[in-house]
Amino acid sequence: MNENYYCIIMAGGMGRRFWPYSRKQLPKQFLDFFGTGETLLRTTFDRCKGMIKPENIYISTFIDYKDLVKNIIPEIDEKQIILEEERRNTAPSLAYASHVIQKTNPDATIVVVPSDQLILNIDKFRSSILKGLDFASTSRKLINIGIKPTRPETGYGYIQIDEDEREGDFCKVKTFIEKPALEFAEVFVNSNEFYWNSGIFIWHVVTIMNAFHENMTEVCPKLECDAPDFSACPNISIDYSIMEKADNVYVQLCDFGWADIGTWQSLYEASPKDINKNVILNSNSLLYECNENIILMPKNKLVVAEGLKGYLIAEHDNVLLICKKDDQNTIRRFVNDVEMKFGEDFV
Known part of the structure; x- marks a missing residue:
């Protein structure tokens, strides 16, 4: 070298x-x-x-x-x-x-x-x-x-x-x-x-x-x-x-x-997808009529969802987030609002 x-x-x-x-x-x-x-x-x-x-x-x-x-x-x-x-x-x-x-x-x-x-x-x-x-x-x-x-x-x-x-x-x-x-x-x-x-x-x-x-x-x-x-x-x-x-x-x-x-969207694009174009990252899930979603949950949790398209479902520590996955500016706003209202405990 x-x-x-x-x-x-x-x-x-x-x-x-x-x-x-x-x-x-x-x-x-x-x-x-x-x-x-x-x-x-x-x-x-x-x-x-x-x-x-x-x-x-x-x-x-x-x-x-x-x-x-x-x-x-x-x-x-x-x-x-x-x-x-x-x-x-x-x-x-x-x-x-x-x-x-x-x-x-x-x-x-x-x-x-x-x-x-x-x-x-x-x-x-x-x-x-x-x-x-x-x-x-x-x-x-x-x-x-x-x-x-x-x-x-x-x-x-x-x-x-x-x-x-x-x-x-x-x-x-x-x-x-x-x-x-x-x-x-x-x-x-x-x-x-x-x-x-x-x-x-x-x-x-x-x-x-x-x-x-x-x-x-x-x-x-x-x-x-x-x-x-x-x-x-x-x-x-x-x-x-x-x-x-x-x-x-x-x-x-x-x-x-x-x-x-x-971003969550870029992670979605880069990840393997199931037959309905869902990305499930190390998570237990049962999905019914769900398409183009990304899911990341703790290993000891199960998510059951029906009828969702283009959503992000992510839980970590003391926060669960469910929102449309494509708008990253919205997630920035969520973080700013959470920090203003609840302090840094959830950020």
Whole structure:
């Protein structure tokens, strides 16, 4: 394995769109969604250590989750856990993590992967990432992994490619488009010019640090130190702060069986279904005339339902949620309302 290849696993989110299964003290990256016996974080780490030396894999997470990370991945050194003292989205956390790696190895080329994604073809994933690492190590490009879309998905971001500026599987980005309406998503899929934005990034550490210095000048002094001040940083994603502004952003065109497990709907799309298109995750159930639902219940509970179509039934700890599965904004509103009325005991 190349000594200069590094990985940052992003594992600091609260996973509110997966409420009530994902909770503030135990968010989705620390849960076993698919009944495999492994958490999403552990699965991501094992996937990455097949191409990156384990000692070169760093976990970026919120300070409250340090012990969870250590328990799930006991073999990593504590210095590989990069802590955010306040949540400020992905741009500040990646700026600090990149700074930490640059101090360790100024020749590092880094792949950034979220901890909540499903990859079906592991071998193809690893070969694609290694190709991207090789390209980024010499080209000084910022690479965004793009996935060939299989359906007009409205829950993903899209990247339009510029075929006139192409180097093999790498195309210059023409534009980014966030979560389009269905009619636009259908046009994008049919055009063959658009790829799903996977949220996986590859870059040489010098390239990304230069991009931070060019586009987030005021933030760098607060993070390029041993005691970063996250509270003084803006709450902004790496997409908005860097990738949509920089002029050296390329898409690597990939197809390795990818799904972003970011919402109940995306989990539904990625999961096996019964004859009536219901997704039943590790749950006891009796369903009558029910179609296109997703059910996740405790192992000692039984759910009996009749006449439901397109619903989510999820129970965890002290909360039972029954609602339409497709509207993720509604779940955000539920969480906010619960927190305002009942405090954090149910969040």
